[in-house]
Amino acid sequence: MDVVVPFAATEPKTRLADALAASERESFARAMCSDVLSAVRESGHQPRVLATADVAFDAPVSVDDRPLSDAVNAVFEEAFEADPDRDGVAVVMADLALATPEALDRLFSAEGDVVLAPGRGGGTNAIVTRHPEFRVDYHGASIRDHRRAAREVGAEVTEVDSFRLATDVDEPADLVEVMLHGTGAAREWLLDAGFEIETTDGRATLPRSQE
């Protein structure tokens, strides 16, 4: 299956600004994307990066500087124009630092014209579409909009229930999930940067040790 991994190449992960400096956010975002690319490959598929500017990854990179939804919809359009009977096109976000080949395999092998993996806070973290008319709109609580958009084109929708795919890493509180459940470069990056798990009465947090 054609698996597209959108990557914001310029000033990525601004919502991590309270935890990481700008150059660190860029480096950490690249580590997460590398983990996603590895997991896609290990699941038996070939990933392609869809970046907003030219970047180097261990995978083919296409550049499209339009907003995310437009760029993804252009991928869908081209893919089904080239082969209307294709077995699907997948979009997997580059910040799913907990993604494993097993979790991705559940996504790719789920039946349905449109397969959605919800993200926390109403996002849509991964999609498989086998319907040539389905289009994305990542603005707002996109999972609701994508359910509706699929219904509107007559597509049968399946949702994949995965904590690993639901955990996009956007905010400082998300970093603890990478430390606890990550298995790749992003977790190593956080360890090298001096983050440590701190447990309190509520959820665990991830303060940074004094350097």
Next chain:
Amino acid sequence: MDVVVPFAATEPKTRLADALAASERESFARAMCSDVLSAVRESGHQPRVLATADVAFDAPVSVDDRPLSDAVNAVFEEAFEADPDRDGVAVVMADLALATPEALDRLFSAEGDVVLAPGRGGGTNAIVTRHPEFRVDYHGASIRDHRRAAREVGAEVTEVDSFRLATDVDEPADLVEVMLHGTGAAREWLLDAGFEIETTDGRATLPRSQE
């Protein structure tokens, strides 16, 4: 399988204080617990509430006012004393308002001496143990401690990758997940209470309409 649902009967859900008044938190906590009990029953098992004080639910209720870990460990001990060859004992938290019979079935049918469903922030939201010596300690980042505790008694550990089971409803930001993905009484409760989904550039939030 014996499925125990621990329920804090006195002043539940204090971390929701910014969103709900005390009496509302109690009523909402009961709605979530009812949803969990229904989902357990629909998955083909008989739930039992393990409450800190006497409460009425549509299920048998045992009262144990000790701290959560002690109360759960007493359940494990009694269960394996009564029947060392039992097919397992499960603990499912009462605030898993997104739990579905399908998600619970993945938990109950997963192989392994100890099956863990991680919660956000390092918690452990559901457990099946088939090992008579495994004990819980819910303090801190319990998922790490439970992995270790299982290894220490020689138990093989499996983890269930479920967004629905990972989403315990503790903080105001969690309420939006109930609105977007809930299917039962807890979601109805929030709708009746005047909550509405608001979308911004980040994750969706759940402000309350003026009454």
